[in-house]
Amino acid sequence: MRAMHNRALNAKRLCYTPGCTNYAQNCHVLQKNGNLNHIAEDGFIRHIEMSSKEPSLHFKKAGIHATDVMAFPGFCNACDTRLFLPIESKSLDFTNKTHLLLYSYRAVVCELHKVDSWLMCFEEMKDDTWYDESLRNIFDDMLLMYKLRRNGFVNQQFLLYNNLFNNVLDSAPNFAVYKIAKQGVACSATYFPFICFDEEMVYKALNINPMSYDFPFSHTAVYVHAVPTDGELFVIIGCHKNVTHVETIPIKDLKFLDEKAILVLLSTLFIKRIETWSISENLYNDWSRGSFDKAILNIKTHYLDERITDKYMYNLFNFTSMPVGVYLWEGNNKFSISE
Numbered sequence: 001m002r003a004m005h006n007r008a009l010n011a012k013r014l015c016y017t018p019g020c021t022n023y024a025q026n027c028h029v030l031q032k033n034g035n036l037n038h039i040a041e042d043g044f045i046r047h048i049e050m051s052s053k054e055p056s057l058h059f060k061k062a063g064i065h066a067t068d069v070m071a072f073p074g075f076c077n078a079c080d081t082r083l084f085l086p087i088e089s090k091s092l093d094f095t096n097k098t099h100l101l102l103y104s105y106r107a108v109v110c111e112l113h114k115v116d117s118w119l120m121c122f123e124e125m126k127d128d129t130w131y132d133e134s135l136r137n138i139f140d141d142m143l144l145m146y147k148l149r150r151n152g153f154v155n156q157q158f159l160l161y162n163n164l165f166n167n168v169l170d171s172a173p174n175f176a177v178y179k180i181a182k183q184g185v186a187c188s189a190t191y192f193p194f195i196c197f198d199e200e201m202v203y204k205a206l207n208i209n210p211m212s213y214d215f216p217f218s219h220t221a222v223y224v225h226a227v228p229t230d231g232e233l234f235v236i237i238g239c240h241k242n243v244t245h246v247e248t249i250p251i252k253d254l255k256f257l258d259e260k261a262i263l264v265l266l267s268t269l270f271i272k273r274i275e276t277w278s279i280s281e282n283l284y285n286d287w288s289r290g291s292f293d294k295a296i297l298n299i300k301t302h303y304l305d306e307r308i309t310d311k312y313m314y315n316l317f318n319f320t321s322m323p324v325g326v327y328l329w330e331g332n333n334k335f336s337i338s339e
């Protein structure tokens, strides 16, 4: 299944710009010039990769100039150059809303591409008699869920595209920007906090045109960017209008977060919500010294498989006596804090 998924991820696709008929080329989720440089050591970083062997997740060492690091076939060369000129030609300005929207736009298209790849897999597998009937039914359900997610991301792309290029600003997300001491992490992603197992609701939502301002789910979308610079880490949390909480934190409290709270929030999003994030070799070494890397991946696997919502928060950045502050998965639905 993962080999099939890799094939789907790399399949030739059209550019995601509405109306463009060119083929997409590989684009970086973070800026081409810089950012990942700031956490790379000798040109290498680590990121999470799924594998067909056990353990299913591992931190893969990867070169930042290779096309597989936080890159995806999203836009053709012309669109990539034209759309992202403001953030490629000079460094990111964290006080400029257009810059933050452009970062978010690219993250949405990246997620859309991932969903399209899964859709391709489930389309193929639901009719493949190599799988027994109960599995094929599960694939059919997954197909439905991913169609719904696709509509959500299509709508988010539509909203951001209009924010950016048609000057429609009332639907734009708001952003909180934090500058904290440098940490060896980077990401640029978006997610929907909703979980929906109600089939009737799914069918209803599938019949709403995603290219409308009324599509319900995308107004709950959250954007998460961790952008390393020379000596600092900028953490950006963007929220559409219906978001009331980011994990356990009410929106109105986002402006009061101190550095530790920001790191806890970022850690929790990495564990529970975001697949595409990178870490430095140094941070990886800190983690692997206490087998902390394996603990992190175990917990992450748990959330990947079951899409659980709970109130646990995590801290991946405390090494005084590892793995302090991380809730460890112990099987049988039991969590405990490892001190």
Ligand SMILES: [Zn+2]
Pocket (backbone or CB within 6 Å): 015, 016, 017, 020, 021, 022, 075, 076, 077, 078, 079, 080
């Ligand atoms: Zn294009």
